[in-house]
Amino acid sequence: MATFEVYGGKPLKGELHPQGAKNEALQIICATLLTAEPVTIKNIPNIRDVNKLIELLQGMGVEVQRHSSSECTFRAKNVDVEYLTTNDFKVKAAAIRGSIMVVGPLLARYGRAYAPKPGGDKIGRRRLDTHFLGFQKLGATFNFDTRENFFTLEGKNMQGAYMLLDEASVTGTANILMAAVLTPGTTTIYNAACEPYLQQLSKMLVSMGAKISGIGSNLLTVEGVESLGGCTHAILPDMIEIGSFIGLAAMTASNITIRNVSYPNLGIIPDSFRRMGIEFEVIGDDIHIPPQEHYEIDTFIDGSILTIADAPWPGLTPDLLSVFLVVATQAKGSVLIHQKMFESRLFFVDKLIDMGAQIILCDPHRATVIGHDRNMKLRPTVMTSPDIRAGVALLIAALSAEGKSVIHNIEQIDRGYENIDGRLNAIGADIRRIE
Structure with a gap:
């Protein structure tokens, strides 16, 4: 210590x-899982939580090319979803709260995801209900193993839906938004968080080919697309x-x-x-x-x-x-x-x-x-x-x-x-x- x-x-x-903004970086890095194409991210903060998340994605099979301490190119071409069931993933993902945001992209792209109950600051109760209620609205199902503190999610037949979030959760909104961009149909997210981090994530997804309207407001409308491409994004x-x-x-x-x-x-x-x-x-x-x-x-x-x-x-x-x-x-x-x-x-x-x-x-x-x-x-x-x-x-x-x-x-x-x-x-x- x-x-x-x-x-x-x-x-x-x-x-x-x-x-670079820590909270934006955690969302943006998870969003690279939505495409097999290269995504270059600039102004990445060289801090412990962000570096641990990058290591976590590398363990999942994401290719990471470091151009400098603040710029990386990610390519999630060969993601090993089964790695998420290993003890190595459980230990690493449980150490950082941002790890929960891999769930939305994996559900959207692969129809299944796994996640331990994440760690982070000891600042009181930080519930995840908003995330999972949103995934349920899209048609996903989940199971929580109370002994292992481990979530298993299935979402092979998700469809766009209307939802009113129970709280304007930043990570919850980001997670649901990333799941919605590749989900068929129209998804409407009301009481969405609208922080600059969410605006940045939305703009990045649009540059990758997503269809999102209402950016910057608490009402987001998403038209699902079949696939997303690569992009270059700079963090605030x-x-x-x-x-x-x-x-x-x-x-x-x-x-x-x-x-x-x-x-x-x-x-x-x-x-x-x-x-x-x-x-x-x-x-x-x-x-x-x-x-x-x-x-x-x-x-x-x-x-x-x-x-x-x-x-x-x-x-x-x-x-x-x-x-x-x-x-x-x-x-x-x-x-x-x-x-x-x-x-x-x-x-x-x-x-x-x-x-x-x-x-x-x-x-x-x-x-x-x-x-x-x-x-x-x-x-x-x-x-x-x-x-x-x-x-x-x-x-x-x-x-x-x-x-x-x-x-x-x-x-x-x-x-x-x-x-x-x-x-x-x-x-x-x-x-x-x-x-």
Whole structure:
């Protein structure tokens, strides 16, 4: 288990280039299973979860040609579906949550699929009902072995259908969409997730020959086609990493420019940071955050305490609430952080309280933060990263605290952030990786 030693309290200065979007990459890579033709993907983040998914596809027989650390060509010409019944597949697929998205493409192309109950962050209950209810609407059947935690799916005679998703699940929508593009007939998906990741996946599928209308809305209509061809696709910059860097700059009073952020695809994220009092300038497609000694949290119009809450797109992504919570600890004013989606994602606040933050955990979904306005800096401490997003939030806290902090279990951070220590050290941080 690797560890970060973080020597904080130093302002940073320089440029940061965001990696490709993790959540988009997981969908896009699974989509390569839909065709026997070559698919080239650019701007792939070189992170643990994505690399494990690529290894998983290689085990299934997908040819992967690496052109660089961020560009690969995939060719799923000879997929071995039987490999999915092996223990090797079960162990590897169970380690990453993105593995569940191989099911839709395999059902569509081969009429059957297998999947273990996937792993991922320990942030509370993350049910898969939306995926399987959607497959059932298309005519697939499934069996769940509770002893093996293993799903077996059959879908040799699927037909297009109308469905109203029980929740606007991003991975659920992606999985059903990938199954629908090769399913005969018309499939209508209502209450579909419409995040930029889904828009990107839809545009990629259209470039491969799929017929999808309603892209960018919560109502997708798919006309099934017989086969798809190859394409070249570039992944968007990671909006979660961009938001993390904005929060880092504010917490450490740093002078940071984030390059090529694809600003129109950031949605409400920039305005949410502005409500936290953080000033920044948009220059072309770059975001420049100047050093700020103080930033003041906004209130609602009637003067009541501001609430920052997650919501389906175009609402605020839940993946950034951990960063907003940490940023609030050094702001002037108070804020209620409401994490609606996951009931265990705020439990990392005990580490921040140990560092001197004033936080009241109201319940598993809500925390009130009373900002210090930098009158009292966070104290260094020893902590453990519980998940990807809490991990980077703790790293930001450690970088703002004067002295040496230790963060264990940084493999969680590596799952979502590419060479985060190397990139931040290049602009003045002092982070030491201890293997």
